[in-house]
Amino acid sequence: LRRAIAMNYRAPEAYMALAQTNLRLAEQKAASKNTKTARTAEAYRNQALAALRRGVANVSDPSGKRDLALKLASLLLEKGRSAEAMQLVQEILSENPLDGKAAYLKGKAQFYAGDYAAARATLEVALALNPNDPEVLCELGHVAKEEGRDAVAVDFYQRAYKADPLNEEAAVAYRNLLTQLQIVGQKPPEYLYLSDDEHDYLVQ
Numbered sequence: 001l002r003r004a005i006a007m008n009y010r011a012p013e014a015y016m017a018l019a020q021t022n023l024r025l026a027e028q029k030a031a032s033k034n035t036k037t038a039r040t041a042e043a044y045r046n047q048a049l050a051a052l053r054r055g056v057a058n059v060s061d062p063s064g065k066r067d068l069a070l071k072l073a074s075l076l077l078e079k080g081r082s083a084e085a086m087q088l089v090q091e092i093l094s095e096n097p098l099d100g101k102a103a104y105l106k107g108k109a110q111f112y113a114g115d116y117a118a119a120r121a122t123l124e125v126a127l128a129l130n131p132n133d134p135e136v137l138c139e140l141g142h143v144a145k146e147e148g149r150d151a152v153a154v155d156f157y158q159r160a161y162k163a164d165p166l167n168e169e170a171a172v173a174y175r176n177l178l179t180q181l182q183i184v185g186q187k188p189p190e191y192l193y194l195s196d197d198e199h200d201y202l203v204q
Helices: 002-007 012-030 035-058 062-078 082-095 100-112 116-129 134-146 150-163 168-183 196-203
Strands: none
Touching (some): 062 082, 100 134, 116 134
């Protein structure tokens, strides 16, 4: 992959493939509880970031550059670097304000930064651009939960799960929030979007 980049340093596919390879290796190493392999996993993640940074800097194709920038922003958010991620997605949105994925990541960055009102507004735009997007719905659930709007949060988590039953993040968040509501003595909101079987599966 590095040879492919050297031969054609403007090819976005090679940078993305190199980043994905490093991320897969990081996941494999992270599965071990050994301290040394955990450090190796972090090194692989950093190599993935470096590959994506080089791609964003070198690739001229707008579509390829966008994909690399979005992947880089997503990884930066995972590492808690919301300001850097915000800069990347803002550049994309300045060229295309209707980019739903960039709007989603911008809202996620705002959420990580603690600006819940801005995050909610941005994520609502992202949802309008991509209705029923499970990632956006789940993130809106997180925002609502932090704002103390538990019934709204449950609603969004249900919709996220309904849109994608494999969305583990939404399933876990839904289960945890219902547990929390029961602990503090509140009646869980109606599960409007889920069947009884779906609800029972999520909370088991």
